[in-house]
Amino acid sequence: MHRLGGTGRAPILAGFRWRSDATSADGRCPLDQLFTAENLHWRDKARDIADRIVRPLAAKYDREQEYPWEIRDALAEAGLFGVWIPKEFGGHGGGVMDLCLVVEELSRACGGVGVLFAVNALGSFPILLAGTDEQKAAYLPSIANGEKLIAFGLSERPAGSDASGLLTNAVEDGDHWVLNGSKKWTTNGGAADIYSIFAVTDPASKSRRISAIIVEKGDPGFEIGRKEDKMGIRCVPVVELHFDNCRVPKNRLLGGRAGLGFKHAMMTLDRARPGVAAQAMGLAAGALELATVYATQRKQFGAPISSFQMIQQLLADMASNVEAGRQLVYAAARACDAGAPELTKMAAMSKLFATDMAMRVTTDAVQVFGGYGFMKDYPIEKFMRDAKITQIYEGTNQVQRLVIARNLIKEAGRLDHLAAFIPLPDHPNTLEDLARAERASADA
Numbered sequence: 001m002h003r004l005g006g007t008g009r010a011p012i013l014a015g016f017r018w019r020s021d022a023t024s025a026d027g028r029c030p031l032d033q034l035f036t037a038e039n040l041h042w043r044d045k046a047r048d049i050a051d052r053i054v055r056p057l058a059a060k061y062d063r064e065q066e067y068p069w070e071i072r073d074a075l076a077e078a079g080l081f082g083v084w085i086p087k088e089f090g091g092h093g094g095g096v097m098d099l100c101l102v103v104e105e106l107s108r109a110c111g112g113v114g115v116l117f118a119v120n121a122l123g124s125f126p127i128l129l130a131g132t133d134e135q136k137a138a139y140l141p142s143i144a145n146g147e148k149l150i151a152f153g154l155s156e157r158p159a160g161s162d163a164s165g166l167l168t169n170a171v172e173d174g175d176h177w178v179l180n181g182s183k184k185w186t187t188n189g190g191a192a193d194i195y196s197i198f199a200v201t202d203p204a205s206k207s208r209r210i211s212a213i214i215v216e217k218g219d220p221g222f223e224i225g226r227k228e229d230k231m232g233i234r235c236v237p238v239v240e241l242h243f244d245n246c247r248v249p250k251n252r253l254l255g256g257r258a259g260l261g262f263k264h265a266m267m268t269l270d271r272a273r274p275g276v277a278a279q280a281m282g283l284a285a286g287a288l289e290l291a292t293v294y295a296t297q298r299k300q301f302g303a304p305i306s307s308f309q310m311i312q313q314l315l316a317d318m319a320s321n322v323e324a325g326r327q328l329v330y331a332a333a334r335a336c337d338a339g340a341p342e343l344t345k346m347a348a349m350s351k352l353f354a355t356d357m358a359m360r361v362t363t364d365a366v367q368v369f370g371g372y373g374f375m376k377d378y379p380i381e382k383f384m385r386d387a388k389i390t391q392i393y394e395g396t397n398q399v400q401r402l403v404i405a406r407n408l409i410k411e412a413g414r415l416d417h418l419a420a421f422i423p424l425p426d427h428p429n430t431l432e433d434l435a436r437a438e439r440a441s442a443d444a
């Protein structure tokens, strides 16, 4: 199996047999048997930390809008920052699937912690996918053991959905690159030690205008700017970055070759979007669990509200949508790990479906709580606030639809054989005409 910058393994379902005696540990995922032992190991570690450490602290860090270093420490101690990093660079040799399982579990307890973790994959994927061996050896081990955090700086004030329009530039000067400009909305900024920064290195070029450059905390001329006050995911900082004649050594150019930055950014987003989808799906799953428990406890008209069919309909639709989202996230993650040719479309579909689904499910979960759901004393409104951003970052869902449609239209060439069965308005023949012509030629 293709792994991110790592070595191959056999497809996980080869020789699969269902064990009739096995049940999932807590009944929350009836399809546990479809995972490898490694998948379950990392998922269960994440679930333990989510239940024991993240959930009790979620409201505090949401209120204070501070980075939860104690949660980072617990994740690092459990080895979770290494799940997507190859063993030769200090990780555990997993891939996007393990990443998604961990993000799902953390997001079930707190969507902010889900992205606080996942953003390190977003930041490190450029190095994993395109870095030189020296760059991988220099940066990945300290990310894998959680000692150093990393961020991804692509977006700028004028360049959001149109990321290729970014303006931050880098110019060669002797043994250095000199960066000037600003980045907007860099998640993990300030907390992170390492930054994958995208900058214009060849303004005259159309296709090779942008390069990725690794910037470190403390590089001269690099400053953390304004920290945003956000609707959700409040425990993780989102900041501006400023580069004022920021000098970094030449060997920080990603992959040692200029002009490939936009390609590297798109390759990264293809593999990171299932992580956003997992964050959204985990949020939806967590909201569904809370709503289900609440519905069995809250009584009106002398009965638990879970006995009312309209509440049952809400819960049933929520559960079916969560499961559909979960399977699409896992399919997209497996497509990434297998290096499937359609991973761009799969990743975009998982992000689109799971994040739109999470917005609906978390909103319905608030509805199940009634007026109490609207209050900050209850944990459910935070799920709805945290879910909103998943429809926006790493490409808005409008952009995901563009990506999916573009790929579908490209693939239409493979379906040329169907054209003969479709009478078009300007087509000379209807299907009936074609059948008549075939009969006539057979008779002749």
Ligand SMILES: Cc1cc2nc3c(=O)[nH]c(=O)nc-3n(C[C@H](O)[C@H](O)[C@H](O)COP(=O)(O)OP(=O)(O)OC[C@H]3O[C@@H](n4cnc5c(N)ncnc54)[C@H](O)[C@@H]3O)c2cc1C
Pocket: 152, 153, 154, 155, 157, 159, 160, 161, 162, 184, 185, 186, 187, 188, 230, 238, 389, 392, 393, 394, 395, 396, 397, 398, 399, 402
């Ligand atoms: C909390 C947060 C964290 C973030 N973290 C990071 C990060 O770590 N690193 C990073 O690089 N970026 C990050 N971003 C940036 C994020 O990826 C962008 O916000 C996103 O890509 C959208 O860009 P924009 O906000 O400029 O919106 P715009 O591009 O201005 O879009 C505005 C609206 O127009 C729509 N639209 C735009 N173009 C089209 C089109 N062609 N067709 C149809 N509709 C269109 C959009 O869907 C949206 O609804 C973050 C953003 C936020 C809010």
